Structures are given as structure tokens and as C-alpha cells.
Amino acid sequence: MELDETDRAILRILQADARTPFSEVARRIDMSSATVHDRVGRMEDAGVIEGYHAAVDPKAVGYGVSAFVGLRVEQGREENALDKLRDVDEIREVHLTTGEWDVLLRVVAADTDSLRELMFDRIAEVDGFSRSQTMIILETDYEEDGPPV
Amino acid sequence: MELDETDRAILRILQADARTPFSEVARRIDMSSATVHDRVGRMEDAGVIEGYHAAVDPKAVGYGVSAFVGLRVEQGREENALDKLRDVDEIREVHLTTGEWDVLLRVVAADTDSLRELMFDRIAEVDGFSRSQTMIILETDYEEDGPPV
DNA sequence: GTTGAAAAAATATTGAG
DNA sequence: CTCAATATTTTTTCAAC
Numbered sequence A, B: 001m002e003l004d005e006t007d008r009a010i011l012r013i014l015q016a017d018a019r020t021p022f023s024e025v026a027r028r029i030d031m032s033s034a035t036v037h038d039r040v041g042r043m044e045d046a047g048v049i050e051g052y053h054a055a056v057d058p059k060a061v062g063y064g065v066s067a068f069v070g071l072r073v074e075q076g077r078e079e080n081a082l083d084k085l086r087d088v089d090e091i092r093e094v095h096l097t098t099g100e101w102d103v104l105l106r107v108v109a110a111d112t113d114s115l116r117e118l119m120f121d122r123i124a125e126v127d128g129f130s131r132s133q134t135m136i137i138l139e140t141d142y143e144e145d146g147p148p149v
Numbered sequence C: 001g002t003t004g005a006a007a008a009a010a011t012a013t014t015g016a017g
Numbered sequence D: 001c002t003c004a005a006t007a008t009t010t011t012t013t014c015a016a017c
Helices: A005-016 A022-029 A033-045 A078-086 A112-123 B005-016 B022-029 B033-046 B078-086 B112-123
Strands: A049-056 A065-073 A091-097 A103-109 A129-143 B049-056 B065-073 B091-097 B103-109 B129-143
Touching: A005 A022, A005 A033, A005 A049, A005 B049, A022 A033, A033 A049, A049 B005, A065 A112, A065 B091, A078 A091, A078 A103, A078 B129, A091 B065, A103 A112, A103 B129, A112 A129, A129 B078, B005 B022, B005 B033, B005 B049, B022 B033, B033 B049, B065 B112, B078 B091, B078 B103, B103 B112, B112 B129
Parallel strands: none
Antiparallel strands: A049 B049, A065 A103, A065 A129, A091 A103, A091 B129, A129 B091, B065 B103, B065 B129, B091 B103
């Protein structure tokens, strides 16, 4: 699906605040809300808009520590190892990457103690991983969700 | 602010779909929509809910490549260097981390060629960084937004 | 904190240009 | 693709428990 500038304007508004009423989106881009409704529906159907999510503060729900974890996977063990990671609640992202690590995780934990437990008791236990490195996020300087539109 | 199980149930619903009408949230948790409205408002005010965002498919808006970039920062140059990164559109996240890298970026680019340009012409140019490593995301196996609730 | 009910506003749908 | 008009649904407010 190709997007014109009107579609992109709608995307930018909903990316910044997904609960903006279509009537206001319409006002801002100077079109009728029926048009907005129509275009949003088409972008949802085409998969351009993958969903709408409330951003929840991790600290508010008890997760004081976030980290990236790099992992090396032994040849041929990828599949089984990755399947097991998906079941761990604290693992929020699993990426296969080039470079020093085969897998890069983003994880959350209540505190450094829970993080240690997560790493040693639940990730290190999974067969197929050799080396790992934990990069604790000391501060997130800047974070935008999704791509620029 | 402390959250009870009702708050958490609301959070889970809005985390999965931020445009769920409050009337339906109410039906699912078996409360009135006035209560949902009230609780959501309080969680927004308290910063538990940081916002609502449409998830846009990067490929649909022309970004075919995503990557993590690790950077080493020279002593005392952190501030200036980070300020400049924030101005680069393709840099979506900037984290200060422990471990092998001082700074970990998440970036998007149209293709590998644009990624090379981003790395060499725009990130390497910023004063204060020494080594860098680019970890291209070959595949995202799993990705949840925000913490488990 | 919660509720039902009323008023205000938004969304979904339709038919036509 | 866009719109105006309409029907339906939701949001928001508020007095009362």
C-alpha cells in the first residue's frame, strides 16, 4: 500500500496520541472525519498500522531495571533456544542480529537481584547459549516509538 | 501511586489495544464505564500511563532496515555528543548502558546503503565517539511493548 | 470508590457527487 | 476519494450511595 501525505499526517497524529478522536484528526488535517475513518481503516487492513498501545511506565508496575542482553547461540540450536525465551515474561524483545551477538534481548526486572536471577536461573539454563553479556540501561536519554513518518 | 488488580486489568487491556472503548473495558472487568474513566484518568495523571501510540510498520513507511548501534564515548564528551544524536531522525532510541558500550542506539534506515551513510556520515561525524559496532536486526522473533502488567 | 442516568461528543454507516 | 447527514455508540459529567 502506498501512502500519500494525508495518510502520513494521520499516522503522525496517531503515533503521538493514538486516542485522538477522528473528529480532531480531521480538523487538524482539514478533512472530514468520515475520510479519516476510511483511511485509518484501510491502513489497519493493510498492516501499516499494526495496533494501538498504551505506554505503561515500567517502574509503576514494579520493574525498576531494564537491560539489553547479548547472547551467542550454538550452531543449529537456534530454534529450540528461542522458543524457550519467548515464555519468559521479563523478556520483552528477542532480535536476531549481525555483529558480536547472535541474539539481542531486551529484558525488564524488578531490581538487580531479580535481574541476576533472570540471567543465571532462567536464561543461562536454556540449552544452546554460550556466552552472554548484560548491558543494564542506566538511563534512557531519548526514545521514540516506531519509525519516523 | 499504587495499583490494584482492577487497575492492572485495565492496563493490560489498553496495552493490548489502546483504542478499546471504555465501555468495553468496563464490560470486560465488570464495572461501570464511569469507573474505568475515573481510574484511567488517575493513572494518566500519576504517569503510570505515559501515552497511547499507534504502532506503525517501519517497512510501510520506507524503513527496511533496523539496527542496534553500540558506541564508546570519550571521557567528558557525553553531553555534547548525545545532544547531537537526538537531532538525527533515524535514531529512535538512545540508551546509556553498562557493559561493552557506553551508548546503545536503536536506528532505522531505508536500506543498507542508507544505514552506511547514517553510520559514516552522521554518527561517526559526531565528536566524542570512538569505537562503534552496528548490529543489524535480521529478524525480530518476538516483541512486546512495555513491561508485563 | 462506585454507580446509573443524562448530556455532550464521537464513531460508524449510508448514499451521493 | 471525499463529503454531509444520520444512526448508533461512547465519553464525560454529576448527584447520590
